[in-house]
Amino acid sequence: MAVRSTVDFGHRYRAGWHVLVGAVAIPLAVAIAADVTVALGQRLLALTTLAVIVAWYAFVAPQAMENRDERWGVAYFAALAVAFPLLLAIAPMGGALLFALCPQLFVMVTRWRVRIPLLLILYAELAWAMVARVGVSRYTLAMVGVSVLVPMTVTILVGAYLTGIREQNRKRAALIEELTRTRAALERAGHEAGVHAERERLAAEIHDTLAQGFTSILMLAQAARTTLPRDPTAADGQLDILEKTARENLAEARSLIAALAPVDLTGRSLADALDRLAARHTRDTGTRVEVSIVGERSPAPTGTDIALLRTAQEALANVGKHADATTVRIELGHGNGLMTLNVTDDGQGFDPATIRGGYGLLGIRSRANALGGTCTVRSTPGQGSTVRVELPMPQSEQAARSLRPVRDLSSTPDH
Structure with missing residues (x-):
């Protein structure tokens, strides 16, 4: 110098x-x-x-x-x-x-x-x-x-x-x-942090969409292989479902590559996306899923809607893999400046303190924290479980909702 x-x-x-x-x-x-x-x-x-x-x-x-x-x-x-x-x-x-x-x-x-x-x-x-x-x-x-x-x-x-x-x-x-x-070091640190955050985001997105879709495809393929010798007609129906699931997974992959909103939210509200998700889960697993919406439906996809949809997807995937439940209830509500999502099942439950690692609940908590919200998991062995996420609504959306009356809407997909 x-x-x-x-x-x-x-x-x-x-x-x-x-x-x-x-x-x-x-x-x-x-x-x-x-x-x-x-x-x-x-x-x-x-x-x-x-x-x-x-x-x-x-x-x-x-x-x-x-x-x-x-x-x-x-x-x-x-x-x-x-x-x-x-x-x-x-x-x-x-x-x-x-x-x-x-x-x-x-x-x-x-x-x-x-x-x-x-x-x-x-x-x-x-x-x-x-x-x-x-x-x-x-x-x-x-x-x-x-x-x-x-x-x-x-x-x-x-x-x-x-x-x-x-x-x-x-x-x-x-x-x-x-x-x-110092500026160069900060730029490098910011770039590395951005790369790390993007990797974690992609890992969570892949886990919540593509990985679960491939799991469904695998289960349907195994079921079709078992059914085919006994009942070719039933196996043909299962193959139709498998093909539809593969197409949906492909659409999710393309959406992920293009950094777009989830396919279920494209041109639809969060409530409609949850209805489609519930119907698809019931179709693929046979577990009854009920959706209850309290308040005005979101007019367009937002970061909050995406996080809540991903939460519902991950919660349903965990139910399908671990809970052995017969009924799942998804409750979406608006009030006090918050959007809340509860996913409750009547399955075998678990001890939350024993859960270690994995992208599932960790991904849900990460999304909630990134948006200034919280994630709570309540479960008791033998008594089912509930995943609750609370996210603050955008200020503009809060102002718009304050001018409209609150309505209670409930929807149960046809099976």
């Missing part, structure tokens, strides 16, 4: 560094060339030295600014410390070049214990050039104080400011990178 902030600072403001060096070097070169008090050969040597310093900047400074290894900066300024005295010995006005060179030090070198010695060397060279040219005197010392100590102090202050900016850039880059990693 330190690399990133250094690269950003050095690269982003590269044009500014070029302008600064050019703004100092070009007028300085013009001034040296125009100084007729200096011999032509010395002027040419000073201009050549200045050109070498500028070329050294052009080839090395960008790398030193963008490289995380401050040894590049140390090497860059070490070479300048060799060439700079030569320029000052010929043209003391070359000291103006420090205005362009010293700020670079605080970008190329990160440690103050390395910066300060390099800075002192450059300004000591400037002080030496002034003393060597004029001699030691109070005036010279005053000029050194004004021309060396004041600029050096200002340079240190500017360097501290640049260091603060770079540190802020580094921290900002670190924060942005951390936020980026």
Whole structure:
């Protein structure tokens, strides 16, 4: 992250560094060339030295600014410390070049214990050039104080400011990178949670629809195989039921793939879907199923309707596999902002505390919890069982129902 902030600072403001060096070097070169008090050969040597310093900047400074290894900066300024005295010995006005060179030090070198010695060397060279040219005197010392100590102090202050900016850039880059990693992690976690939830949803849907349908098909096929030698006509009827069940299962599979509402709810209310479910269960198992509806029927399939239909399907499947019941009663009611579904059988019952694992009751509870509802199972061995699910009605549906009178409807499928 330190690399990133250094690269950003050095690269982003590269044009500014070029302008600064050019703004100092070009007028300085013009001034040296125009100084007729200096011999032509010395002027040419000073201009050549200045050109070498500028070329050294052009080839090395960008790398030193963008490289995380401050040894590049140390090497860059070490070479300048060799060439700079030569320029000052010929043209003391070359000291103006420090205005362009010293700020670079605080970008190329990160440690103050390395910066300060390099800075002192450059300004000591400037002080030496002034003393060597004029001699030691109070005036010279005053000029050194004004021309060396004041600029050096200002340079240190500017360097501290640049260091603060770079540190802020580094921290900002670190924060942005951390936020980026956190967002990526949250996206991955959200995606994984979504995949897991979708897998669980599909597992529950398959268990409540396709698996139960295949179980019915298997039972009908076994029954037809047993009946066929004795009574081909009865077996033919069983095969018709088997074919119809297979078609219904196929429709459920297509509906599941297309992420549509259950086939029984397509174009029908939940009450009608429960009637069809009851009739189908009676047809396939011979167990009488009664449906009782209290309140206004739902006008269209909703997530709540789907959850209640799946609950009824799973409860009836458990009755068929475990209860050995003769009658099952499904009660659907609306009231107090809740939709309730009770599936009660007169079978052999069980101890709810002994039930472990499986998708059945777990799937019912998961659907109810996902919609903010509850699932309760009451059963006693030998006395049947009841599965009760309560789900909150959507607010819009509650408002609509509050404007309509409540009706008691009961339906028992024809067998």
